[in-house]
Amino acid sequence: MIESVIAIAAAYLLGSVSFSVLFAKLLKGIDIRNHGSGNAGATNTLRVLGKGPAILVLVLDICKGILAVWLGRWIAPDYDWTPALAGLAAVVGHNWPLYFHFKGGKGIATTIGMLATLCFLPALFAGIIAIATIVLTRYVSLGSLLFVTLTPVFLVVYDAAGWHDYGMPVLIVSLVIWALAVWRHRGNLVKLKNGTENKLGSKSGGKERSLG
Numbered sequence: 001m002i003e004s005v006i007a008i009a010a011a012y013l014l015g016s017v018s019f020s021v022l023f024a025k026l027l028k029g030i031d032i033r034n035h036g037s038g039n040a041g042a043t044n045t046l047r048v049l050g051k052g053p054a055i056l057v058l059v060l061d062i063c064k065g066i067l068a069v070w071l072g073r074w075i076a077p078d079y080d081w082t083p084a085l086a087g088l089a090a091v092v093g094h095n096w097p098l099y100f101h102f103k104g105g106k107g108i109a110t111t112i113g114m115l116a117t118l119c120f121l122p123a124l125f126a127g128i129i130a131i132a133t134i135v136l137t138r139y140v141s142l143g144s145l146l147f148v149t150l151t152p153v154f155l156v157v158y159d160a161a162g163w164h165d166y167g168m169p170v171l172i173v174s175l176v177i178w179a180l181a182v183w184r185h186r187g188n189l190v191k192l193k194n195g196t197e198n199k200l201g202s203k204s205g206g207k208e209r210s211l212g
Contacts, residue, residue: 003076004085010075011068011086015093015110018100019060020045023053033103040097041105043140043200058109064090065113084173087114091177095184106184108144111177115151119166119174122154123147138199141188148174148181 020040024032027049033040036047042061046054065087072079072086091107091114115123126147134143152174159165182189191197 001079004072004079004082007072007075007082007086008089011071011089012093013098014068014071015064015090016097016099016104017064018094018097018104019057020105021097021100023057024049027053039105040100040103042109044105061094061105061109062113062116064094065110065115066117067113068110069114069117080167081169084118084169087118088173088176090114091180095180106144106181108147108181111148111181115174115177118170119151119155119158121164122158122166123151125154126150134200139192139197140200141185141197142192145181145185145188148178152178 018040020032020042023045024030024035030048032044032048036044038044042054042058045057068090069083069087072083076082091110093104094110095104095107096102097104112123112127116127126149129150130143130147133146134140137143152171155166155171155174159171188197
């Protein structure tokens with residue numbers, strides 16, 4: 001059990017490394033949370049710092065989720081729940097980072113990394129639909145919410161069809177991630193409903209973005 005606690009704690013500390021905050025401070029000497037949408041994530045990095053830093057932030061945030069799951073597998077290989085909980089801890093760390101006064105992003109990029117590592121095919125299919133939605137609508141928030149919604153749906157489909165059982169820990173954690181993402185995007189949902197949500201590429205600073 002102590003191994004699980006160590007893995008989950010390490011994953012939270014890993015998730016708390018906010019690359020968008022660090023790059024903004026390094027490149028422009030600013031706190032990115034005071035600029036653009038105010039979100040410490042890849043999409044706001046795109047707006048404030050440009051494409052290069054945004055891509056790097058996206059990749060690194062995804063890697064946090066991947067590494068967190070593997071920390072659970074390496075440190076506590078005998079506990080089925082640990083990899084999933086470690087992945088969740090990384091998302092929580094990204095959203096409420098210890099090192100940055102608990103003010104972080106929305107955790108979608110880190111969620112992509114952890115879910116792709118825990119259940120690659122369900123996450124892949126959900127991701128394809130999410131990306132297609134973003135391309136067609138340019139609403140990053142809508143694509144993000146579709147991803148976290150459809151991943152547990154595909155998990156259930158895979159299990160029901162007898163293709164693969166990814167296990168109860170993965171399903172439950174994916175549902176917790178869905179609830180967390182919906183809560184973090186509650187403002188976006190209101191804007192989507194009202195037709196006031198800004199699209200990808202918009203210069204508006206309204207706090208509407210995802211992938212953070």
